[in-house]
Amino acid sequence: MQFHHHGYVSGDPRVQPIAGTGVDRPDELPDEVDVLIVGSGPAGMVAAAQLAQFPNIVTRVVERRPGRLEVGQADGIQARSVETFQAFGFAGRITEEAYRITEMCFWAPDPDNPENIIRTSRAPDDATGVSEFPHLIVNQARVLDYFAEAARNAPARLEPDYGYEFVTCEVADEGQYPVTVTLRHSTGPEEGQVRIVRAKYVVGCDGARSRVRESIGRELVGDQANHAWGVMDVLAESDFPDIRTKCAIQSHDGGSILHIPREGNHLFRMYVDLGEVSEGDHGKIRETTQDEVEARANRILHPYTLTVKHVCWRSVYEVGHRLADRFDDVPAELVGTRTPRVFITGDACHTHSAKAGQGMNVSIQDGWNIAWKLGHVLDGRAPESLLDTYSAERQVIAQNLIDFDREWSRMMAAKPDELGDSNALADFYVKTAEFPAGLMTQYEPSLITGDAMYQELATGFPIGKRFKSHPVTRLCDANPVHLGHHHRADGRWRMYVFADRPQAGQPSKVWDFAEWITSSPQSPLAYTPEDADIDAWFDVKVVYQQDHVGVEINAVPRAYLPQVGPYACVDYEKVYAADPADDIFDGRGIDRDGVLVVVRPDHYVATILPLEATDELATFFESVAGGERYPGV
Amino acid sequence: MQFHHHGYVSGDPRVQPIAGTGVDRPDELPDEVDVLIVGSGPAGMVAAAQLAQFPNIVTRVVERRPGRLEVGQADGIQARSVETFQAFGFAGRITEEAYRITEMCFWAPDPDNPENIIRTSRAPDDATGVSEFPHLIVNQARVLDYFAEAARNAPARLEPDYGYEFVTCEVADEGQYPVTVTLRHSTGPEEGQVRIVRAKYVVGCDGARSRVRESIGRELVGDQANHAWGVMDVLAESDFPDIRTKCAIQSHDGGSILHIPREGNHLFRMYVDLGEVSEGDHGKIRETTQDEVEARANRILHPYTLTVKHVCWRSVYEVGHRLADRFDDVPAELVGTRTPRVFITGDACHTHSAKAGQGMNVSIQDGWNIAWKLGHVLDGRAPESLLDTYSAERQVIAQNLIDFDREWSRMMAAKPDELGDSNALADFYVKTAEFPAGLMTQYEPSLITGDAMYQELATGFPIGKRFKSHPVTRLCDANPVHLGHHHRADGRWRMYVFADRPQAGQPSKVWDFAEWITSSPQSPLAYTPEDADIDAWFDVKVVYQQDHVGVEINAVPRAYLPQVGPYACVDYEKVYAADPADDIFDGRGIDRDGVLVVVRPDHYVATILPLEATDELATFFESVAGGERYPGV
């Protein structure tokens, strides 16, 4: 955490210096905004927290509810989400209060006594070490609280505007605020009254029944029928031995349960499978009573029993696999000719079962993806064409998720003998762990993702995948740190310069690169506004091959030790040394002749280049972040 | 973190259920209180946070300042303090924002060129692994903020009463509120007006110039003269290579510096030695200007330079080694015949140099020590004689600290050639690490600390020292956890039952002990009030020798799986298994025939017994916590 460099911070350092639109932010929703986010679910709140880092931009979030979410909805937090929380500054705190999954247990009918269930296997969570972050369970409400805090503490001091329902919107061909949005007060003294707001961009984060989606004429296409679960968050007594372990439980004829222990060491959630819902059901399934769900749970758990003492939340959750073909308002045939103005994210554009625990997670990645791009375009850092990459990147991910979820749901619903092997489910769980951890996402080459030309220079950083962290030593204070955990969700591009062999101070590529990046007119740093810190748009960090005792700090080029803030303090958090006990060059397969790894603001590897490929680097940033300044807000 | 078992907690789970005096806590200071804490420094605030866990007790904190501390004073946080923060629920959060010391560097004159300093050694912090907690640097203000939050979130919802100055107090021989305290409004419209408050007990946490100390006639005795430092928290430019590393810097003739990097990655503190202050100085030293301090710093750092850009805080800190002979109001000859009513803690009873970075840390341990004891006595859990142990235990610790600090200061002040070996200072630092880490404290046998009779049954838990944690696996959810980190500062005694060899469910000592503890009239659990949870006063945890797969949870005696809260939820956080990768039985030298380790509410090992020594256990608790109920509040 870096602070004090703008003067002494006496209180909570998580509160960042206020700036720009944050200074006089009106309490009331203004008539004109740059970005209007609709909905304060996971997709909307991550987008809010990200855009709050761009204090030149007027961002508002409208939400139909009168206040924060209090209970219910999703609770599964994959490693990629925790990695995201780290970038937003609350991974540690939410991990402290969450339930942590270290094993998943599988239960099936006892072959000798099919009316009894027995444990058939225990599968470790993340057996292969796909992430250093844990797999957590915590209520969606708390995730939203932390994102809300991040938004409120960010320079723009963003807070949601509760009590506004989105009704519809229209996109004009021109004008500074081309989207006209019709809202309605959903609570309070003005309830029912209409309110018009004009926006440059609208982000629809309004869930499965999205009105934003409707108003741009997109449709969710997929399963005819829904699948339903009786979901309950309960305090209960049970002799089921794995009551504090995540379990998939299949009974011989009573159906199945997905069992999820919850934060706080007492509460748990059960998803009791209620099966496919026929089209003619007309919501009847939702009348399933709590008694019925408990009775069914007891049948499945036999010979164990469950006595519910207190129901904290319950729902009949009905969902099908459905997907929109595009995630913005530009018809396929017009892509590239028109700037998208309205985007849809999360449940508004894709839905799937709760079984793989993906809903909240994928929505968070959608929201982050569109938000930094809007930030860059509105801030004048990138061309509007950047916005086309949102739908292109995220629609594929949603399709993959639906495919995965279909397979996983099919396997969980199958009778044990249909799967052949009693370990089939556990094997699938372990083998595919990277997917549900959220770490299989790999973006295709585009404006912001390079091709694989130099991939072999750093095999452990697959281009288009998220930057996988590794331990290093921070040079200035000999602290063992995780390189990737210094990635903040601050909208900056990052360049990780992995030094070549010579010692600091000796003629080397890392030295020449420093020269070029600070002084060449082709350097991306040249696009940084003159009144901003030199690292305001591009964060350049260096990692030496020597250990921290082997690098003399005064011999490190000043490019990697920039002076920032009103007091021109040196930022020492940019120079690292390999940790001999766990060398990042070996661990991530980095060429010892020096490599540059460029990382996007959302943490994905954009491109890999040799240190001397400065022309290619200049070209990469020319099309995405420079060449000229873009008009901006 | 455990929550939800009293019903769903929708917001921050760090806010505990409100209870007792917390429910209608008056904003205004009442005329009669159980405990009056004077001063909201580290000693006062830890005492407040601890007593706020006893909601039957009316505790108030008066503080002269109009509000929270904003800047300055101490910043060194030893491992024992972080361990304490863990018990109060904020170790993770404060560690995130603190500077972490991993190395200390020593600089001395270059023998060839004495006007230049050179690095003579690097000493790792905690080379021998005395604690799993880090050594931190963070401003005292933030430590106080976190304790204040803990107090505010505790059942009693305690907040300091700012703007009251303690003037004096008198102790009567009898009456329900025998201490009459005279306060004066120190700010606000009533400034200067006197206010009388009557208390059962007063805790003087009012710093080095303690009026509480004065009013009970105790005196600080010690050095004639003070030592002075020019202290500055600054943002500065410097080519000194270790500017982000803790350093002791000795120059050939310019004096010495203790250099402390600070939280936030930019700020640092320098203690520039101003030498002994003669008695005739009359505060002249305090006129030392910032320019003089900076000039001196530059002379010491030569050939490196320092240019201060911004001074966040500065002070001339003057202090000597001084100690009160007793820490309460009972004259030595009357100990045991009269209950102490007034206590002094922290700087009010001992002062020493800033060099060993102990001031805030030792004060925290003082405050915690007296607070839980007052809680127990006022809650009717323990006899008043428990209060005699406060002065007896803490005065010795303060004496040890002064001895250590004298030695350390002498070595730091000595010219390198006087020490003989250029590594003498670094060697001393590494060899004595346990002391400044706060972990050498070992209480003598007393009412609450047993003798060494059975020490050999668990050699890694020295009786009288703090319970050193070790990794284990929590049985219910296979989570790798640190056993000691489940120790909350909730005023409970803890019994760690290390199981004998048989598997859970087999005849064993651990089973017999469970029987005895739940059903014997001699069991300490019998003292627990009937309307309280069975684990409200005594937290009994079991650790099996088998790994977590080898223990069947349904075979664990119910004594270790009690039902708590309004919904009688099983508390699963009490059953652990050894982690084969780092077996606690080996790691802490625990006899495999089974051992009971009793731990005090402040985390110190009280006694060690064989599992069958139930008579001895009963006897131990009879004198400290039972036998009869004490009258209480």
Ligand SMILES: Cc1cc2nc3c(=O)[nH]c(=O)nc-3n(C[C@H](O)[C@H](O)[C@H](O)COP(=O)(O)OP(=O)(O)OC[C@H]3O[C@@H](n4cnc5c(N)ncnc54)[C@H](O)[C@@H]3O)c2cc1C
């Ligand atoms: C009732 C319910 C129960 C669920 N249960 C589970 C579960 O048990 N397990 C699981 O994995 N997933 C569950 N989900 C799904 C999971 O919560 C979603 O996948 C995830 O929240 C998607 O995030 P999102 O931001 O896209 O949308 P949401 O979290 O749905 O957020 C949409 C937000 O937009 C607001 N909104 C909607 N329409 C408007 C409008 N017209 N104007 C203004 N605001 C509007 C909503 O109030 C809401 O705050 C549930 C969802 C719901 C709605």
Ligand SMILES: Cc1cc2nc3c(=O)[nH]c(=O)nc-3n(C[C@H](O)[C@H](O)[C@H](O)COP(=O)(O)OP(=O)(O)OC[C@H]3O[C@@H](n4cnc5c(N)ncnc54)[C@H](O)[C@@H]3O)c2cc1C
């Ligand atoms: C100005 C100053 C600078 C310091 N600088 C350093 C340093 O650089 N390095 C270092 O290691 N240590 C320093 N210390 C010492 C360190 O802060 C203490 O060792 C530590 O704070 C002791 O904690 P405590 O709770 O005993 O007392 P304190 O932290 O001193 O707290 C005492 C509290 O009591 C209040 N108080 C005092 N008198 C009254 C009264 N009559 N009525 C009501 N309230 C009263 C005070 O306002 C204060 O809040 C400094 C102390 C002071 C006062």
